[in-house]
Amino acid sequence: MNRKGPLTCLLVDDNKVARVTLRKILQNINAVTVVGECGNALEAKAFLDENPVDVLFLDVEMPEMSGLELLRLLTNRPHTILTTAKENYAVEAFELNVVDYLVKPFTLTRVITALDKAQELIRFKQSPQTNTVTPKQLFIKENKVIRKVNLDDILWMEAKGDYVQFKLPDRSYMVHGSLKAIEDKFSSDQFIRVHRSYIIAIDKVEYIEDRLVYIKNQPIPVSESYKDALLAKLHLL
Template sequence: MKEDLPPQCLIVDDNRVARLMLRQFLEKIAVVQIAGECEDAISARKVLQEKPVDILFLDIEMPGMSGLELLKVLPEKPLTILTTAKQGYAVEAFELNVVDYLVKPFSFSRLILAVERAVELLRGKDTQLSQISPDFLFIKERKVIRKLDLNDILWMEAKGDYARVHVPGKSYIIHSSLRLLEERLPSPRFIRVHRSYIIALDKIDYIEDMVVHIHDVAIPVSESYRDQLLQNLHLL
């Protein structure tokens, strides 16, 4: 996404009425620009090869190639919001790191939430992890290099190719995998408790039924990380 330009989006759906309704909704939101429409995934693939977009609104069940099949063959995937009449594809969809999964008929307010999430992730593309020292890390947020004190970090969570870093009253989305953060953050000060979560050990309020609670937020502990967490708690 070029700075100061609205995100470009592509609508892909074999149903003409569904495309029209989505277009009308998006025109009301006005924070994105509609770059085009396609009535099937095969056509969409050709369009994306010639003219990449920022956000893809994608139906799943279409003739010739499904929306999920399209995502699997795209070398560079736009941020994708799935729009489908079926709920049964949700697990497979989120394994492909889609931004959101909207079940038709969805409301205007529900679409707004999905678009806001995608736009926030797009902004995160311009937020890079710069450096981590024993006491702080730097993140580059567009033209601003921001210093984050490690003592302020509560937890981090995976968001596809991004990570959300939570501090009191605020969070930052950075273009870094959770794996990279885990490698670079001091251990055991920060510990992985789930494939999607790293927590600050000293920020734990309590643990109940292997769910960590930090600032009234419940964070699951997966079985594979349970023993490591317990070892680092130094229980009496």
């Protein structure tokens, strides 16, 4: 890793052995400084309210308050690396925009990879060109498998109750969450909201007729409140 000064890290885990193990791993990485340890989420919140850090290593399952609940409470979240013994929190991790998701037991190499991701995000945040950087993939949990999806393959996203359906040319994925939360994660240059229930990929639009957008011959409704923004994005002549 290459950064002026070490990354400051806070370790949060109700299991003392897990904290000791992670601290020993981090001691092998020169560009990292552990500035604190907490045994529960409430201690961590109190610490972070007074001591901002670069990276938060956060256990998911803890008594009284889970790691995910803590993240939802934090106003200014550090770059967070979740640590857990289970794999079934990947979707929620994605929704909370965490840096990485480590399943115990993890290795030195895996921790370095996660820290490199955090460092890259910090570098982009400090750069004046941060807003021009757009991720090219996302990861979606399907049963027990986490699959990579290229953003360029997404045709549209549709709200379905407490879930959002990602429609691709050859299949669909269902992700728990709101369309608003999904909308906040994607570049407005590539996707646009056209209806309270739909976000579409701009470059996949084939034609518009009678307030319907057609993608792969599928009609998608366009609300009056979103129409002008859509036409502006399409560079209508």
